[in-house]
Amino acid sequence: MSATVRIPTILRTYTQGSTEVTVEAGTLQEAIADLDRQYPGIGARVLDEAGALRRFVNVYVNDDDVRFLDGLQTSLADGAAISIIPAVAGG
Amino acid sequence: MECFGPLEVGYEYDTITRQQIQAGPSSMWRYEALLPVAPGAHARAGLHPGLTRLVRADNLAAALGARTVWVKDDSGNPTHSFKDRVVAVALENARRLGYQTIACASTGNLANAVAAAAARAGLASVVFVPSNLEAGKIVTTAVYGGTLVAIEGTYDDVNRLCTEVAACRDWGFVNVNLRPYYAEGSKTMGYEIAEQLGWRLPDAVIAPVASGSLLTKVDKAFREFTSLGLVDPHPTAVYGAQATGCSPVSRAFREGQDFVTPVKPDTIAKSLAIGNPADGPFALDVVRRTEGAIEDVSDAEVVEGIRLLARTEGIFAETAGGVVVATYRKLLREGLIDPRAEVVLLNTGDGLKTLDAVQPSCGPTLTVTPSFDAFQAAFAGIAADGASA
Numbered sequence: 001m002s003a004t005v006r007i008p009t010i011l012r013t014y015t016q017g018s019t020e021v022t023v024e025a026g027t028l029q030e031a032i033a034d035l036d037r038q039y040p041g042i043g044a045r046v047l048d049e050a051g052a053l054r055r056f057v058n059v060y061v062n063d064d065d066v067r068f069l070d071g072l073q074t075s076l077a078d079g080a081a082i083s084i085i086p087a088v089a090g091g
Numbered sequence: 092m093e094c095f096g097p098l099e100v101g102y103e104y105d106t107i108t109r110q111q112i113q114a115g116p117s118s119m120w121r122y123e124a125l126l127p128v129a130p131g132a133h134a135r136a137g138l139h140p141g142l143t144r145l146v147r148a149d150n151l152a153a154a155l156g157a158r159t160v161w162v163k164d165d166s167g168n169p170t171h172s173f174k175d176r177v178v179a180v181a182l183e184n185a186r187r188l189g190y191q192t193i194a195c196a197s198t199g200n201l202a203n204a205v206a207a208a209a210a211r212a213g214l215a216s217v218v219f220v221p222s223n224l225e226a227g228k229i230v231t232t233a234v235y236g237g238t239l240v241a242i243e244g245t246y247d248d249v250n251r252l253c254t255e256v257a258a259c260r261d262w263g264f265v266n267v268n269l270r271p272y273y274a275e276g277s278k279t280m281g282y283e284i285a286e287q288l289g290w291r292l293p294d295a296v297i298a299p300v301a302s303g304s305l306l307t308k309v310d311k312a313f314r315e316f317t318s319l320g321l322v323d324p325h326p327t328a329v330y331g332a333q334a335t336g337c338s339p340v341s342r343a344f345r346e347g348q349d350f351v352t353p354v355k356p357d358t359i360a361k362s363l364a365i366g367n368p369a370d371g372p373f374a375l376d377v378v379r380r381t382e383g384a385i386e387d388v389s390d391a392e393v394v395e396g397i398r399l400l401a402r403t404e405g406i407f408a409e410t411a412g413g414v415v416v417a418t419y420r421k422l423l424r425e426g427l428i429d430p431r432a433e434v435v436l437l438n439t440g441d442g443l444k445t446l447d448a449v450q451p452s453c454g455p456t457l458t459v460t461p462s463f464d465a466f467q468a469a470f471a472g473i474a475a476d477g478a479s480a
Contacts, residue, residue: 009258010095045095055350055372056095058251065247065367067353083255086095088369089267090196090250091274091302 003031003080010086014042023082028061029072031082046084056087097370098271100127107319109290117142119176119279125315126279127272128183136212137182138204140175141279143167145287148436150403155420159433161293163284164406170207170231171441172200172362172409173280173305178208180276181265185214190263192217196253197266198246198301198362199228200409200440205265206235217262219249225361227444245356247367274370277305281312284435285322292317292325294432297419299411299439300331300340300385301363303374309437310377329377330428331385332418334360334410338387340371345385349375359390359448360410362440384427392417397442397449407442 005021007014015021021038025031036043048054052072059066060083066074076082107124115121119141120133133139143165152160165173178201185193192215195205202218209216216237220229221244233239242249257267265273285292292313298306310329316322333341336358343351351371356364368374378385388396393410396417401407408416415436422428442449456473459465 006255008254054095056097056369058367060251065353068355083251085251085254087367088095088097089254089257089264089270090246090365090367090369091266091304 001026001076001078001080003076003078003082005031005035006081006083008084008086011042011045011084014039014045025076027072027076028059028066028074028082031076032072058085058087059083060085097274097373100271100275104319107321109321112286112321119179119276119283122279122282125282126180127275128180129187132179132183135183135186137179138169138175138208138211140168140179142283145284145435146404146406148400148404151400151416154399154403155423155430157423157430157434160419161284161288161433161435162400162404162406162438163280163435164438165280166406166408166412166438166441170200170203171444172204173277173437173439174200174204175208176279177201177273177276178204178265181263181269181273182208182212182214184269184272185263185265186212188263190261191215192262194218194253194257194260194262194264195266196220196246196250196264198364199224199232199444200362201266202228202232202239203235203444206232206237206239209237210235219253221246221249221361225445225447227446231444246365247353247356250365250367274304274308277308278312278315280305280437281309282316284309285313285316290322292322292327293435294326295328295330295383295428295434296437297330297332297415297422297434298437299363299414300333300368300371300374301365301411302368303331303340303370305437305439306331307370307373307377310381327381328383328428328432329381330383330418330422331374331378332415333385333387334358334363334393334414335387335389336360337364337366339366340368340374341385341387343371344375344378351375358393359445360393360414361445362409362411363414384422386418386421386425386427388414388417388421392421394449394452396420398452400438401442406438408438409440409442409445410448411440412436412438412442413448
């Protein structure tokens with residue numbers, strides 16, 4: 001299944017400026033793996049050494065924070081929209 | 092530095108003396124040399140907040156069985172909350188960077204501060220708030236004439252939207268792309284506490300926790316004053332206060348975690364209703380390093396905290412101030428803070444902004460017809476219940 005990933009400004013150096021990237025994946029974890037396969041290095045900016053989401057990054061699937069879903073195991077319907085957003089805002 | 096983590100401003104200070112600070116303006120700009128702004132901020136158009144009163148709260152202390160309590164009352168700022176401080180530093184940098192529009196995601200107090208500061212500085216403003224905000228905070232933003240966008244969602248939804256908008260608009264979002272500057276403005280609350288105590292640090296400070304930034308910056312202010320020799324070294328325990336209906340940092344503290352699991356807020360303390368706090372992990376670090384604690388209190392306790400401060404000290408705090416007072420009482424009861432400790436409570440906003448919270452429990456003692464006899468009869472009834480005759 002294909003999903004789109006919206007890339008934040010800070011990571012667009014990896015995607016040669018692309019703001020949106022298409023990945024083939026059934027879960028969020030697979031989506032990040034496919035993203036990293038297409039743009040090597042980007043996965044390590046989103047995941048920590050243990051393979052968990054970094055604590056200062058928020059990831060949304062169709063507008064829902066994945067921490068309220070199944071985290072990296074969140075399943076993706078065909079055409080799902082994934083957003084990666086730095087958490088350092090607000091307050 | 093951690094990937095995606097907040098950018099922290101560092102300084103190489105020259106020598107700064109108490110005399111230089113005291114000779115400065117009667118506003119937060121007296122600490123200009125310790126802030127990321129160009130010299131002369133006090134002479135440029137702005138709201139010039141700060142130097143709010145530090146009130147010795149002996150009646151409150153007596154009511155709680157404590158010894159020495161102070162209230163740092165930031166309701167005295169131009170738009171009646173501590174947010175004027177952070178906006179002042181952000182505005183200086185927005186101007187320097189050439190932004191014509193300043194913007195923010197807000198739970199209300201920041202909305203007021205951004206809209207007013209932009210009006211004063213002759214800039215445009217675009218303010219994003221959750222649509223369920225207290226009516227008082229909507230009016231006190233819209234009146235300044237900027238663009239006010241109500242989002243049908245939580246603050247965290249608003250924040251996420253603003254992060255995305257900031258990436259494609261040439262706007263200075265004070266708490267997104269200007270946030271490293273903005274956050275530094277909170278240090279001035281800590282500087283003032285130290286100066287107003289007679290150039291010394293208290294034993295403890297209790298700060299409300301929304302994003303967690305204020306708590307960390309007050310601690311930073313105390314450490315900077317100490318390293319500059321402006322105060323003698325003294326350990327200040329930093330405590331955090333949250334409403335139970337939005338207490339992700341308190342929960343992380345209790346569970347011994349160094350990360351914060353987001354929650355969906357449900358509390359009357361809307362100014363603290365950030366379910367996904369950006370500085371939560373840093374607030375945890377500060378509280379643990381200084382041997383403080385983070386606690387949370389119910390909405391009923393928040394209302395009682397507001398009323399307790401009002402009837403003991405004549406200070407009408409907004410819900411965040413009620414959270415702080417109620418948390419202090421809870422910490423005392425739980426033995427997590429020494430009643431002999433000299434404590435500073437941070438009141439970050441004015442109760443007039445959150446009338447909804449106390450309206451159900453605060454009304455006329457008597458309602459009588461305009462007749463002397465009717466008053467006498469009705470007042471006799473309450474005098475018998477203990478009211479002063």
